[in-house]
Amino acid sequence: MIHVSCILYQLTMSLYKGHLAGGIFVFILYVLALVIFFSFKPNMNLLIWFGLCMLGALWPDVDTNSLGQKLFYGIFLVLDSFFLFTGLYKEAALLGFFALLPIVGKHRGWTHTIWAAFLIPSPMLLLPIFKPELNAGELEYYIPVVIGYLSHLILDWELKLY
Ligand SMILES: [Zn+2]
Structure with a gap:
Protein backbone atom coordinates (compact mmCIF):
# COMPACT_ATOMS: atom_id res chain seq x y z
CA MET A 1 0.00 0.00 0.00
CA ILE A 2 1.29 3.43 -0.87
CA HIS A 3 1.22 5.92 1.96
CA VAL A 4 -0.32 9.34 1.45
CA SER A 5 2.75 10.90 3.07
CA CYS A 6 4.90 9.11 0.51
CA ILE A 7 2.88 10.57 -2.37
CA LEU A 8 3.04 14.02 -0.77
CA TYR A 9 6.80 13.62 -0.40
CA GLN A 10 7.18 12.67 -4.08
CA LEU A 11 5.03 15.61 -5.04
CA THR A 12 6.99 18.19 -3.08
CA MET A 13 10.29 16.73 -4.25
CA SER A 14 9.20 17.06 -7.86
CA LEU A 15 8.56 20.75 -7.23
CA TYR A 16 12.20 21.41 -7.94
CA LYS A 17 13.54 19.60 -4.94
CA GLY A 18 10.88 21.12 -2.73
CA HIS A 19 12.18 24.68 -2.89
CA LEU A 20 9.13 26.06 -4.65
CA ALA A 21 6.93 24.23 -2.12
CA GLY A 22 8.98 25.71 0.74
CA GLY A 23 8.66 29.16 -0.80
CA ILE A 24 4.89 28.80 -1.16
CA PHE A 25 4.65 27.67 2.47
CA VAL A 26 6.52 30.66 3.95
CA PHE A 27 4.69 33.02 1.60
CA ILE A 28 1.32 31.82 2.90
CA LEU A 29 2.57 32.23 6.49
CA TYR A 30 3.80 35.75 5.69
CA VAL A 31 0.50 36.86 4.14
CA LEU A 32 -1.46 35.30 7.02
CA ALA A 33 0.72 37.18 9.52
CA LEU A 34 0.13 40.45 7.64
CA VAL A 35 -3.65 39.85 7.63
CA ILE A 36 -3.81 38.89 11.31
CA PHE A 37 -1.36 41.37 12.84
CA PHE A 38 -1.49 44.31 10.43
CA SER A 39 -5.10 44.01 9.12
CA PHE A 40 -3.65 43.72 5.65
CA LYS A 41 -6.19 43.51 2.82
CA PRO A 42 -4.94 41.20 0.06
CA ASN A 43 -4.68 42.90 -3.34
CA MET A 44 -3.14 42.38 -6.77
CA ASN A 45 0.32 43.21 -5.41
CA LEU A 46 0.26 39.77 -3.84
CA LEU A 47 1.01 38.29 -7.27
CA ILE A 48 4.19 40.34 -7.57
CA TRP A 49 5.20 39.49 -4.00
CA PHE A 50 4.57 35.84 -4.72
CA GLY A 51 6.71 35.92 -7.86
CA LEU A 52 9.52 37.62 -5.94
CA CYS A 53 9.28 35.05 -3.16
CA MET A 54 9.59 32.22 -5.71
CA LEU A 55 12.61 33.91 -7.30
CA GLY A 56 14.19 34.22 -3.84
CA ALA A 57 13.52 30.53 -3.16
CA LEU A 58 15.19 29.48 -6.43
CA TRP A 59 18.14 31.90 -6.48
CA PRO A 60 20.60 30.08 -4.14
CA ASP A 61 20.86 27.10 -6.52
CA VAL A 62 22.01 29.42 -9.31
CA ASP A 63 25.44 27.98 -8.42
CA THR A 64 24.53 24.52 -9.69
CA ASN A 65 22.67 22.83 -12.54
CA SER A 66 19.09 23.58 -11.48
CA LEU A 67 15.87 25.23 -12.55
CA GLY A 68 17.06 28.38 -10.76
CA GLN A 69 20.24 28.45 -12.80
CA LYS A 70 18.41 28.00 -16.11
CA LEU A 71 15.90 30.69 -15.16
CA PHE A 72 18.36 33.32 -13.94
CA TYR A 73 20.93 32.77 -16.67
CA GLY A 74 18.09 32.97 -19.19
CA ILE A 75 17.21 36.37 -17.72
CA PHE A 76 20.90 37.41 -17.72
CA LEU A 77 21.20 36.44 -21.39
CA VAL A 78 18.13 38.41 -22.47
CA LEU A 79 19.22 41.46 -20.46
CA ASP A 80 22.81 41.29 -21.67
CA SER A 81 21.69 41.01 -25.31
CA PHE A 82 19.45 44.02 -24.77
CA PHE A 83 22.36 46.04 -23.30
CA LEU A 84 24.71 45.04 -26.15
CA PHE A 85 22.26 45.85 -28.93
CA THR A 86 21.32 49.19 -27.43
CA GLY A 87 24.95 50.21 -26.95
CA LEU A 88 24.90 50.04 -23.15
CA TYR A 89 28.34 48.40 -23.04
CA LYS A 90 29.16 49.39 -19.47
CA GLU A 91 25.92 47.82 -18.23
CA ALA A 92 26.54 44.71 -20.34
CA ALA A 93 30.05 44.33 -18.90
CA LEU A 94 28.85 44.82 -15.32
CA LEU A 95 26.06 42.29 -15.73
CA GLY A 96 28.50 39.81 -17.28
CA TRP A 115 24.33 37.44 4.52
CA ALA A 116 23.59 36.69 0.86
CA ALA A 117 19.89 36.23 1.74
CA PHE A 118 19.81 39.84 2.93
CA LEU A 119 22.34 41.34 0.54
CA ILE A 120 21.27 39.87 -2.82
CA PRO A 121 17.71 41.31 -2.64
CA SER A 122 19.01 44.68 -1.37
CA PRO A 123 18.65 46.40 -4.79
CA MET A 124 14.90 46.06 -4.08
CA LEU A 125 15.38 48.59 -1.28
CA LEU A 126 16.52 51.15 -3.85
CA LEU A 127 13.54 50.56 -6.12
CA PRO A 128 11.44 53.48 -4.75
CA ILE A 129 14.33 55.84 -5.54
CA PHE A 130 14.70 54.75 -9.17
CA LYS A 131 11.07 53.81 -9.85
CA PRO A 132 8.91 56.09 -7.71
CA GLU A 133 5.99 55.51 -10.12
CA LEU A 134 5.66 51.95 -8.77
CA ASN A 135 4.46 53.45 -5.52
CA ALA A 136 6.07 50.65 -3.53
CA GLY A 137 7.69 50.98 -0.13
CA GLU A 138 11.30 49.91 0.38
CA LEU A 139 10.37 46.72 2.20
CA GLU A 140 7.35 45.77 0.11
CA TYR A 141 9.40 43.90 -2.51
CA TYR A 142 12.43 43.21 -0.35
CA ILE A 143 10.79 41.06 2.34
CA PRO A 144 9.18 38.50 -0.03
CA VAL A 145 12.56 37.82 -1.66
CA VAL A 146 14.28 37.48 1.71
CA ILE A 147 11.72 35.05 3.15
CA GLY A 148 11.80 32.95 -0.04
CA TYR A 162 19.92 20.68 -3.27
ZN1 LIG B 1 20.29 24.90 -2.38
Missing part, protein backbone atom coordinates in the same frame (compact mmCIF):
# COMPACT_ATOMS: atom_id res chain seq x y z
CA PHE A 97 30.83 40.27 -14.34
CA PHE A 98 28.15 39.73 -11.72
CA ALA A 99 26.72 36.76 -13.62
CA LEU A 100 30.11 35.06 -13.30
CA LEU A 101 30.12 35.23 -9.51
CA PRO A 102 27.65 32.44 -8.65
CA ILE A 103 29.48 29.82 -10.71
CA VAL A 104 32.94 30.40 -9.26
CA GLY A 105 33.29 28.47 -6.04
CA LYS A 106 31.59 25.32 -4.89
CA HIS A 107 27.91 24.41 -4.68
CA ARG A 108 26.31 25.68 -1.47
CA GLY A 109 28.99 28.34 -1.32
CA TRP A 110 28.27 32.03 -0.83
CA THR A 111 24.79 31.85 -2.41
CA HIS A 112 23.82 29.62 0.54
CA THR A 113 24.75 32.06 3.32
CA ILE A 114 22.58 34.22 5.56
CA TYR A 149 15.60 32.94 0.14
CA LEU A 150 15.62 31.97 3.84
CA SER A 151 13.12 29.14 3.19
CA HIS A 152 15.64 27.71 0.72
CA LEU A 153 18.48 27.87 3.24
CA ILE A 154 16.39 26.26 5.99
CA LEU A 155 15.29 23.42 3.68
CA ASP A 156 18.88 22.81 2.60
CA TRP A 157 20.10 22.73 6.21
CA GLU A 158 17.31 20.45 7.34
CA LEU A 159 16.87 18.15 4.36
CA LYS A 160 19.90 18.88 2.17
CA LEU A 161 17.53 19.18 -0.76
Whole structure:
Protein backbone atom coordinates (compact mmCIF):
# COMPACT_ATOMS: atom_id res chain seq x y z
CA MET A 1 0.00 0.00 0.00
CA ILE A 2 1.29 3.43 -0.87
CA HIS A 3 1.22 5.92 1.96
CA VAL A 4 -0.32 9.34 1.45
CA SER A 5 2.75 10.90 3.07
CA CYS A 6 4.90 9.11 0.51
CA ILE A 7 2.88 10.57 -2.37
CA LEU A 8 3.04 14.02 -0.77
CA TYR A 9 6.80 13.62 -0.40
CA GLN A 10 7.18 12.67 -4.08
CA LEU A 11 5.03 15.61 -5.04
CA THR A 12 6.99 18.19 -3.08
CA MET A 13 10.29 16.73 -4.25
CA SER A 14 9.20 17.06 -7.86
CA LEU A 15 8.56 20.75 -7.23
CA TYR A 16 12.20 21.41 -7.94
CA LYS A 17 13.54 19.60 -4.94
CA GLY A 18 10.88 21.12 -2.73
CA HIS A 19 12.18 24.68 -2.89
CA LEU A 20 9.13 26.06 -4.65
CA ALA A 21 6.93 24.23 -2.12
CA GLY A 22 8.98 25.71 0.74
CA GLY A 23 8.66 29.16 -0.80
CA ILE A 24 4.89 28.80 -1.16
CA PHE A 25 4.65 27.67 2.47
CA VAL A 26 6.52 30.66 3.95
CA PHE A 27 4.69 33.02 1.60
CA ILE A 28 1.32 31.82 2.90
CA LEU A 29 2.57 32.23 6.49
CA TYR A 30 3.80 35.75 5.69
CA VAL A 31 0.50 36.86 4.14
CA LEU A 32 -1.46 35.30 7.02
CA ALA A 33 0.72 37.18 9.52
CA LEU A 34 0.13 40.45 7.64
CA VAL A 35 -3.65 39.85 7.63
CA ILE A 36 -3.81 38.89 11.31
CA PHE A 37 -1.36 41.37 12.84
CA PHE A 38 -1.49 44.31 10.43
CA SER A 39 -5.10 44.01 9.12
CA PHE A 40 -3.65 43.72 5.65
CA LYS A 41 -6.19 43.51 2.82
CA PRO A 42 -4.94 41.20 0.06
CA ASN A 43 -4.68 42.90 -3.34
CA MET A 44 -3.14 42.38 -6.77
CA ASN A 45 0.32 43.21 -5.41
CA LEU A 46 0.26 39.77 -3.84
CA LEU A 47 1.01 38.29 -7.27
CA ILE A 48 4.19 40.34 -7.57
CA TRP A 49 5.20 39.49 -4.00
CA PHE A 50 4.57 35.84 -4.72
CA GLY A 51 6.71 35.92 -7.86
CA LEU A 52 9.52 37.62 -5.94
CA CYS A 53 9.28 35.05 -3.16
CA MET A 54 9.59 32.22 -5.71
CA LEU A 55 12.61 33.91 -7.30
CA GLY A 56 14.19 34.22 -3.84
CA ALA A 57 13.52 30.53 -3.16
CA LEU A 58 15.19 29.48 -6.43
CA TRP A 59 18.14 31.90 -6.48
CA PRO A 60 20.60 30.08 -4.14
CA ASP A 61 20.86 27.10 -6.52
CA VAL A 62 22.01 29.42 -9.31
CA ASP A 63 25.44 27.98 -8.42
CA THR A 64 24.53 24.52 -9.69
CA ASN A 65 22.67 22.83 -12.54
CA SER A 66 19.09 23.58 -11.48
CA LEU A 67 15.87 25.23 -12.55
CA GLY A 68 17.06 28.38 -10.76
CA GLN A 69 20.24 28.45 -12.80
CA LYS A 70 18.41 28.00 -16.11
CA LEU A 71 15.90 30.69 -15.16
CA PHE A 72 18.36 33.32 -13.94
CA TYR A 73 20.93 32.77 -16.67
CA GLY A 74 18.09 32.97 -19.19
CA ILE A 75 17.21 36.37 -17.72
CA PHE A 76 20.90 37.41 -17.72
CA LEU A 77 21.20 36.44 -21.39
CA VAL A 78 18.13 38.41 -22.47
CA LEU A 79 19.22 41.46 -20.46
CA ASP A 80 22.81 41.29 -21.67
CA SER A 81 21.69 41.01 -25.31
CA PHE A 82 19.45 44.02 -24.77
CA PHE A 83 22.36 46.04 -23.30
CA LEU A 84 24.71 45.04 -26.15
CA PHE A 85 22.26 45.85 -28.93
CA THR A 86 21.32 49.19 -27.43
CA GLY A 87 24.95 50.21 -26.95
CA LEU A 88 24.90 50.04 -23.15
CA TYR A 89 28.34 48.40 -23.04
CA LYS A 90 29.16 49.39 -19.47
CA GLU A 91 25.92 47.82 -18.23
CA ALA A 92 26.54 44.71 -20.34
CA ALA A 93 30.05 44.33 -18.90
CA LEU A 94 28.85 44.82 -15.32
CA LEU A 95 26.06 42.29 -15.73
CA GLY A 96 28.50 39.81 -17.28
CA PHE A 97 30.83 40.27 -14.34
CA PHE A 98 28.15 39.73 -11.72
CA ALA A 99 26.72 36.76 -13.62
CA LEU A 100 30.11 35.06 -13.30
CA LEU A 101 30.12 35.23 -9.51
CA PRO A 102 27.65 32.44 -8.65
CA ILE A 103 29.48 29.82 -10.71
CA VAL A 104 32.94 30.40 -9.26
CA GLY A 105 33.29 28.47 -6.04
CA LYS A 106 31.59 25.32 -4.89
CA HIS A 107 27.91 24.41 -4.68
CA ARG A 108 26.31 25.68 -1.47
CA GLY A 109 28.99 28.34 -1.32
CA TRP A 110 28.27 32.03 -0.83
CA THR A 111 24.79 31.85 -2.41
CA HIS A 112 23.82 29.62 0.54
CA THR A 113 24.75 32.06 3.32
CA ILE A 114 22.58 34.22 5.56
CA TRP A 115 24.33 37.44 4.52
CA ALA A 116 23.59 36.69 0.86
CA ALA A 117 19.89 36.23 1.74
CA PHE A 118 19.81 39.84 2.93
CA LEU A 119 22.34 41.34 0.54
CA ILE A 120 21.27 39.87 -2.82
CA PRO A 121 17.71 41.31 -2.64
CA SER A 122 19.01 44.68 -1.37
CA PRO A 123 18.65 46.40 -4.79
CA MET A 124 14.90 46.06 -4.08
CA LEU A 125 15.38 48.59 -1.28
CA LEU A 126 16.52 51.15 -3.85
CA LEU A 127 13.54 50.56 -6.12
CA PRO A 128 11.44 53.48 -4.75
CA ILE A 129 14.33 55.84 -5.54
CA PHE A 130 14.70 54.75 -9.17
CA LYS A 131 11.07 53.81 -9.85
CA PRO A 132 8.91 56.09 -7.71
CA GLU A 133 5.99 55.51 -10.12
CA LEU A 134 5.66 51.95 -8.77
CA ASN A 135 4.46 53.45 -5.52
CA ALA A 136 6.07 50.65 -3.53
CA GLY A 137 7.69 50.98 -0.13
CA GLU A 138 11.30 49.91 0.38
CA LEU A 139 10.37 46.72 2.20
CA GLU A 140 7.35 45.77 0.11
CA TYR A 141 9.40 43.90 -2.51
CA TYR A 142 12.43 43.21 -0.35
CA ILE A 143 10.79 41.06 2.34
CA PRO A 144 9.18 38.50 -0.03
CA VAL A 145 12.56 37.82 -1.66
CA VAL A 146 14.28 37.48 1.71
CA ILE A 147 11.72 35.05 3.15
CA GLY A 148 11.80 32.95 -0.04
CA TYR A 149 15.60 32.94 0.14
CA LEU A 150 15.62 31.97 3.84
CA SER A 151 13.12 29.14 3.19
CA HIS A 152 15.64 27.71 0.72
CA LEU A 153 18.48 27.87 3.24
CA ILE A 154 16.39 26.26 5.99
CA LEU A 155 15.29 23.42 3.68
CA ASP A 156 18.88 22.81 2.60
CA TRP A 157 20.10 22.73 6.21
CA GLU A 158 17.31 20.45 7.34
CA LEU A 159 16.87 18.15 4.36
CA LYS A 160 19.90 18.88 2.17
CA LEU A 161 17.53 19.18 -0.76
CA TYR A 162 19.92 20.68 -3.27
ZN1 LIG B 1 20.29 24.90 -2.38
